[in-house]
Amino acid sequence: MYIGTLITMVMGILGWFLITQQTSFHMREVRGFGEVLVEQLAHSASEPLLADDQFNLQGLVSRQTQNNNVVGAAIVPSEKPWVISGNVPHQLPTTDELTPMIWSWRDEDNRRYPAITFFSPIHFRDVIAGHAVITLDRAFLDRNQKRTIRIISFATIGLILIAAILSYVLSKRLSRPITLLAQAGHQPEAGMLISQGDEDRKDEIGQVYAHFERMSAGMLEKRQVEDALSRYVSPVVADKILSNLSQPRLANQEMEGSVLFCDIVGFTQLSEDLPADEVASLLNLYLGAIADAAHRCRGVVDKFIGDSAMILFGVPEADNEHGQQAVRCAWLIQALVRHINKQRRQEGKEPIMLRIGINSGVMLAGNIGIPDRLEYTVVGDSVNLASRLCGAAPADGIMMSETTAEFPGVKEMVELHRQPELKIRGKKNRVSPSIAGTPSREFGQWLMRTMAYILNKHPG
Structure with a gap:
C-alpha cells in the first residue's frame, strides 16, 4: 500500500510539474512574441507620433492587426486621443512596470474572447512621448495548454495504474518480512528483544x-x-564528547565570547527561613527559567552554583552575535522572573530578585581538572569580570561591561545607563559598567513573543 501510494504521489507530482513547465513555456513564447511586436511598434511610431502624423500612425496600428494572432493595436499619445485598431484595453496599467495584462473582450453577440495585452513606452531622445499597445489572441495558448494537460493527465493516470498493479504484486511477496522488521524496529523502544x-x-x-x-x-x-x-554537562559539550569517543578530551582554545552570571539576591537569608524542600523547589523553578532563556538565546549553561548560574555565548560553538545574545538572555531571564514573582505575590509569597552581570571578550575554553575528573568550562580575566559585575549589579538589574555595551547591535536593543567607574578586585584599572534600561520597540516585541512561547511550553 505504501509503495503504491508513494508511486502515485511521485507520478502525480511529476505530471503536475510537466503541466506547469509546459504552461510556463507557452506563456514565455507568447510574452516573447508580444514584447517583440510592441517594441517594434513603439520604435516605428516614435517619429510619426512627434510629428502628429495621424495618417501614418493609423496605418501602423492597422498593419499590426493583419496578423492572425493580433486582435488589437493602439498608439497612446501623452495628451491626445488614442489611435486604435481592433480591441485593446481602455486604459494603461496604473503601475510603472507596464506588465502584460490578461483580460477578455466580447463581440456584438456577447461572446467572450481571451486576450493578453502588452505595453511599451515610445521614446524619443530620452523623452516618453506615449505608449504602444498590442493585444494578442490568447485562445491558441489555451487550446495548446488544454491539449497538453489532457495528454499528460492520461499518461500519468496510465502510469499510476501500472504502478498500482506492480506494487500490489510486490507487496504480497514483501509485506510479511517487512512487517516483521518494522515490528522488530519498535521492540528496543519498548525494552523487548526479538523472540x-x-x-x-x-x-x-x-x-x-x-x-x-x-x-x-x-x-x-x-x-x-x-x-x-x-x-550533568551541557548538551553541546556532551554531543562533542560523544561524537569522538576515542578522544573524549576536548581541545583547549582561546575563543571570543560572552559570559553571563546571575544569582538570587538575599538567597542565604531566604534559605534560612524556608524548609529545605521548599528551597530546592524554589531553586528549580528559577534555575529552570534561566535554562529556558539560555536555550532560546543560543546560550550554554556552563554550571549551576547553588543559587547562581553561569551561561556562555559563543562557546564552545562560535557565534558572531554572542554579545547581543547575552543581553537578550539577560532581559528574558528578568522577564521570566517577573512573571514568576507575579504569581508568588498572588499566592502571598515574597518575590525573588535576580542580579545579572555580563562581559564579552577573549577567554580560554577547555578542560579544567585532573585526568580522572575533568570539567569543560571557560576561565580568564573576562570571566572574572563578569562574575564581579554580577556581584555589583543592583537587584533586578543587568550590569554589563563597556565591551559588551559597545558590542554591535546592543545599543539598538536597549537603553544603556552609564555608571560611575568601579574598582574591581583583582583588576588594576577601574571599569566603566552600564545598566541595561528600557528595551527598544523591536526588542520588546521579541521579548513578548519569546515569553509567550516559553510560558505556553511550560504552563503553570
Whole structure:
C-alpha cells in the first residue's frame, strides 16, 4: 500500500510539474512574441507620433492587426486621443512596470474572447512621448495548454495504474518480512528483544534479525548514556564528547565570547527561613527559567552554583552575535522572573530578585581538572569580570561591561545607563559598567513573543 501510494504521489507530482513547465513555456513564447511586436511598434511610431502624423500612425496600428494572432493595436499619445485598431484595453496599467495584462473582450453577440495585452513606452531622445499597445489572441495558448494537460493527465493516470498493479504484486511477496522488521524496529523502544524463534531463522531475514538485535541493544545503551551525560554537562559539550569517543578530551582554545552570571539576591537569608524542600523547589523553578532563556538565546549553561548560574555565548560553538545574545538572555531571564514573582505575590509569597552581570571578550575554553575528573568550562580575566559585575549589579538589574555595551547591535536593543567607574578586585584599572534600561520597540516585541512561547511550553 505504501509503495503504491508513494508511486502515485511521485507520478502525480511529476505530471503536475510537466503541466506547469509546459504552461510556463507557452506563456514565455507568447510574452516573447508580444514584447517583440510592441517594441517594434513603439520604435516605428516614435517619429510619426512627434510629428502628429495621424495618417501614418493609423496605418501602423492597422498593419499590426493583419496578423492572425493580433486582435488589437493602439498608439497612446501623452495628451491626445488614442489611435486604435481592433480591441485593446481602455486604459494603461496604473503601475510603472507596464506588465502584460490578461483580460477578455466580447463581440456584438456577447461572446467572450481571451486576450493578453502588452505595453511599451515610445521614446524619443530620452523623452516618453506615449505608449504602444498590442493585444494578442490568447485562445491558441489555451487550446495548446488544454491539449497538453489532457495528454499528460492520461499518461500519468496510465502510469499510476501500472504502478498500482506492480506494487500490489510486490507487496504480497514483501509485506510479511517487512512487517516483521518494522515490528522488530519498535521492540528496543519498548525494552523487548526479538523472540528466540525469529532469531533462529536461517534465511536472510534471520540474519537481519540477529544484526538488528545487536545494533538495537547498542543504540539503546548509547541513548541512555547520552541522556545521562546531558543531565550533568551541557548538551553541546556532551554531543562533542560523544561524537569522538576515542578522544573524549576536548581541545583547549582561546575563543571570543560572552559570559553571563546571575544569582538570587538575599538567597542565604531566604534559605534560612524556608524548609529545605521548599528551597530546592524554589531553586528549580528559577534555575529552570534561566535554562529556558539560555536555550532560546543560543546560550550554554556552563554550571549551576547553588543559587547562581553561569551561561556562555559563543562557546564552545562560535557565534558572531554572542554579545547581543547575552543581553537578550539577560532581559528574558528578568522577564521570566517577573512573571514568576507575579504569581508568588498572588499566592502571598515574597518575590525573588535576580542580579545579572555580563562581559564579552577573549577567554580560554577547555578542560579544567585532573585526568580522572575533568570539567569543560571557560576561565580568564573576562570571566572574572563578569562574575564581579554580577556581584555589583543592583537587584533586578543587568550590569554589563563597556565591551559588551559597545558590542554591535546592543545599543539598538536597549537603553544603556552609564555608571560611575568601579574598582574591581583583582583588576588594576577601574571599569566603566552600564545598566541595561528600557528595551527598544523591536526588542520588546521579541521579548513578548519569546515569553509567550516559553510560558505556553511550560504552563503553570
